[in-house]
Amino acid sequence: xxxxxxxxxxxxxxxxxxxxxxxxxxxxxxxxxxxxxxxxxxxxxxxxxxxxxxxxxxxxxxxxxxxxxxxxxxxxxxxxxxxxxxxxxxxxxxxxxxxxxxxxxxxxxxxxxxxxxxxxxxxxxxxxxxxxxxxxxxxxxxxxxxxxxxxxxxxxxxxxxxxxxxxxxxxxxxxxxxxxxxxxxxxxxxxxxxxxxxxxxxxxxxxxxxxxxxxxxxxxxxxxxxxxxxxxxxxxxxxxxxxxxxxxxxxxxxxxxxxxxxxxxxxxxxxxxxxxxxxxxxxxxxxxxxxxxxxxxxxxxxxxxxxxxxxxxxxxxxxxxxxxxxxxxxxxxxxxxx
Amino acid sequence: xxxxxxxxxxxxxxxxxxxxxxxxxxxxxxxxxxxxxxxxxxxxxxxxxxxxxxxxxxxxxxxxxxxxxxxxxxxxxxxxxxxxxxxxxxxxxxxxxxxxxxxxxxxxxxxxxxxxxxxxxxxxxxxxxxxxxxxxxxxxxxxxxxxxxxxxxxxxxxxxxxxxxxxxxxxxxxxxxxxxxxxxxxxxxxxxxxxxxxxxxxxxxxxxxxxxxxxxxxxxxxxxxxxxxxxxxxxxxxxxxxxxxxxxxxxxxxxxxxxxxxxxxxxxxxxxxxxxxxxxxxxxxxxxxxxxxxxxxxxxxxxxxxxxxxxxxxxxxxxxxxxxxxxxxxxxxxxxxx
DNA sequence: TAAGATAGAGCAATCGTTTGTTCAACGCAA
DNA sequence: TTGCGTTGAACAAACGATTGCTCTATCTTA
Numbered sequence: 001x002x003x004x005x006x007x008x009x010x011x012x013x014x015x016x017x018x019x020x021x022x023x024x025x026x027x028x029x030x031x032x033x034x035x036x037x038x039x040x041x042x043x044x045x046x047x048x049x050x051x052x053x054x055x056x057x058x059x060x061x062x063x064x065x066x067x068x069x070x071x072x073x074x075x076x077x078x079x080x081x082x083x084x085x086x087x088x089x090x091x092x093x094x095x096x097x098x099x100x101x102x103x104x105x106x107x108x109x110x111x112x113x114x115x116x117x118x119x120x121x122x123x124x125x126x127x128x129x130x131x132x133x134x135x136x137x138x139x140x141x142x143x144x145x146x147x148x149x150x151x152x153x154x155x156x157x158x159x160x161x162x163x164x165x166x167x168x169x170x171x172x173x174x175x176x177x178x179x180x181x182x183x184x185x186x187x188x189x190x191x192x193x194x195x196x197x198x199x200x201x202x203x204x205x206x207x208x209x210x211x212x213x214x215x216x217x218x219x220x221x222x223x224x225x226x227x228x229x230x231x232x233x234x235x236x237x238x239x240x241x242x243x244x245x246x247x248x249x250x251x252x253x254x255x256x257x258x259x260x261x262x263x264x265x266x267x268x269x270x271x272x273x274x275x276x277x278x279x280x281x282x283x284x285x286x287x288x289x290x291x292x293x294x295x296x297x298x299x300x301x302x303x304x305x306x307x308x309x310x311x312x313x314x315x316x317x318x319x320x321x322x323x324x325x326x327x328x329x330x331x332x333x334x335x336x337x338x
Numbered sequence: 339x340x341x342x343x344x345x346x347x348x349x350x351x352x353x354x355x356x357x358x359x360x361x362x363x364x365x366x367x368x369x370x371x372x373x374x375x376x377x378x379x380x381x382x383x384x385x386x387x388x389x390x391x392x393x394x395x396x397x398x399x400x401x402x403x404x405x406x407x408x409x410x411x412x413x414x415x416x417x418x419x420x421x422x423x424x425x426x427x428x429x430x431x432x433x434x435x436x437x438x439x440x441x442x443x444x445x446x447x448x449x450x451x452x453x454x455x456x457x458x459x460x461x462x463x464x465x466x467x468x469x470x471x472x473x474x475x476x477x478x479x480x481x482x483x484x485x486x487x488x489x490x491x492x493x494x495x496x497x498x499x500x501x502x503x504x505x506x507x508x509x510x511x512x513x514x515x516x517x518x519x520x521x522x523x524x525x526x527x528x529x530x531x532x533x534x535x536x537x538x539x540x541x542x543x544x545x546x547x548x549x550x551x552x553x554x555x556x557x558x559x560x561x562x563x564x565x566x567x568x569x570x571x572x573x574x575x576x577x578x579x580x581x582x583x584x585x586x587x588x589x590x591x592x593x594x595x596x597x598x599x600x601x602x603x604x605x606x607x608x609x610x611x612x613x614x615x616x617x618x619x620x621x622x623x624x625x626x627x628x629x630x631x632x633x634x635x636x637x638x639x640x641x642x643x644x645x646x647x648x649x650x651x652x653x654x655x656x657x658x659x660x661x662x663x664x665x666x667x668x669x670x671x672x673x674x675x676x
Numbered sequence: 677t678a679a680g681a682t683a684g685a686g687c688a689a690t691c692g693t694t695t696g697t698t699c700a701a702c703g704c705a706a
Numbered sequence: 707t708t709g710c711g712t713t714g715a716a717c718a719a720a721c722g723a724t725t726g727c728t729c730t731a732t733c734t735t736a
Contacts, residue, residue, distance in 0.1 A: 050457065112387065
């Protein structure tokens with residue numbers, strides 16, 4: 001058992017409060033140099049570290065944050081987590097990681113548990129539109145910040161990218177390459193990124209005077225297998241697309257798998273654009289053209305917003321929206337250098 | 339502020355301890371049916387959840403575990419984490435994630451912090467040989483389990499694979515394909531996997547009557563860039579290897595990048611074998627031949643061992659060692675089906 | 677020398693639960 | 707009526723730290 005304040009007090013023949021004040025270098029109270037030195041020596045010798053649980057109870061602050069995401073094995077969220085940890089660790093926080101696998105029930109159960117643990121704040125990256133969990137967080141007065149996806153437009157602290165603009169860039173790129181049947185592997189309509197990226201896709205088509213063909217939009221979700229299934233559906237159309245814009249890179253990877261199985265050449269037979277620019281995108285063959293967003297900075301920005309709430313009690317919801325950039329690689333341009 | 343026991347007690351005109359016993363369904367003490375119902379109704383109505391911090395202080399158990407790894411963006415560790423969470427969440431635990439980036443200082447600082455927080459146990463996957471941090475954990479009597487890497491042979495709770503056997507399999511595979519100059523991208527000699535996989539590599543060479551050429555062993559570490567650098571060194575030898583066994587898949591990916599830059603065909607000009615079989619391995623082109631280990635089960639097994647210590651107070655160090663299997667793909671066999 | 681200021685450290689309440697012990701009231705048998 | 711066994715719930719002491727307040731010396735100063 002680690003040493004306690006009381007034990008140290010007994011050994012130094014002083015009151016526990018005195019030891020506490022020395023350990024915390026309490027500026028408000030003077031301690032005689034002699035006793036201070038004696039106690040400090042004891043602190044070093046015993047390597048005293050205050051019990052974080054007791055401290056959390058008294059101070060009503062645990063220095064624990066939580067990150068709630070769909071799945072850490074998705075490289076996007078792994079990068080995001082690193083950003084958050086890198087942004088909060090220097091301030092003495094530890095971070096709980098909770099995976100929801102996209103299940104609203106698991107999300108809620110995690111949040112309940114986090115609340116009971118009195119975490120100081122939550123980064124929520126698994127939210128969907130009109131999410132009751134977000135209202136619940138607000139009601140419980142738990143500091144939180146939404147990342148990548150939002151729930152109610154404009155009302156919550158948020159870090160993300162301009163999804164409409166990003167999707168517009170991606171689609172316009174394909175149009176400029178001469179494609180006029182462009183499929184979209186869409187995210188769920190219940191998720192902000194799904195809704196907005198679809199909107200950007202349609203806007204780009206409209207701006208180019210291309211008719212939007214509902215057949216060319218297939219809900220695929222955010223994982224590889226959903227992307228593969230939806231791609232198969234699109235490619236089995238009577239008049240299949242020659243290019244595909246996928247709502248995320250992971251979704252696009254599903255397209256790669258199908259294209260390979262069907263012996264379609266990328267990009268000659270099928271051009272592909274993704275979204276997020278996860279590290280994996282540049283390692284695919286051919287490299288995946290995608291919409292770049294600063295994943296790690298999503299995390300550090302979210303960390304800053306959250307800590308501002310926790311430590312400074314900031315109340316006005318901050319929003320950080322990054323402007324996405326198109327990164328062209330071999331999945332759309334055949335003579336792209338390796 | 340969430341409701342407390344004391345407030346509920348006041349509302350029900352009973353003592354807090356009575357509410358506590360109702361909430362916990364304390365079997366040892368009888369409560370009159372009437373008061374029990376009254377209190378239970380109140381518990382539902384207010385959605386009372388005990389304050390985890392206060393509970394942790396009293397019970398000396400926090401239901402928080404920690405996972406210490408080099409880097410969550412490495413898919414191996416992401417999969418491992420999922421295994422751990424999947425194995426512990428059903429028992430009511432939350433999990434802190436700590437990245438060390440391989441720095442011994444960061445590892446120690448994380449462990450100090452975790453100890454101060456009174457986490458119930460630690461999964462340590464970033465240890466090295468003869469690691470003082472492991473002795474420290476033992477001394478502090480913090481339940482722990484080592485994963486993938488061990489510190490002192492045979493003395494700690496451990497989950498991993500038979501590294502020597504796995505490396506032997508990989509190297510023998512290359513020998514059977516006719517290679518006789520086989521390079522090894524080695525892990526650090528200070529890490530058990532580095533040491534043992536190198537040993538397995540040498541054993542396979544010896545068994546085949548091939549001389550071990552020290553020039554063919556290049557320390558590469560466990561990340562892509564180290565793998566790339568070491569590959570360049572090997573390939574610029576007077577008599578370069580025709581095949582490479584990399585200590586991990588991520589290291590092997592560095593080799594892919596170099597081979598591509600140098601216009602070497604895989605496997606015709608350079609055959610490659612990795613270790614771990616991360617999901618990415620099968621998505622590379624060509625697919626990476628590698629030594630498969632059950633990553634997710636590493637996590638669930640570690641979870642079980644840790645919980646046995648925490649909940650049953652098990653003291654005898656358990657060891658779970660999986661037998662690795664070779665997975666052959668296109669990086670060693672050119673006519674491998676896509 | 678008396679009064680007031682100040683330095684230094686102890687006191688005690690508190691954060692929210694848990695749990696062994698005590699205690700009052702009631703029922704029932706002798 | 708006395709006494710004893712039960713029942714049901716209150717009491718109170720932790721768990722380990724923090725912090726406003728009190729209190730006693732000692733020191734200034736007039």
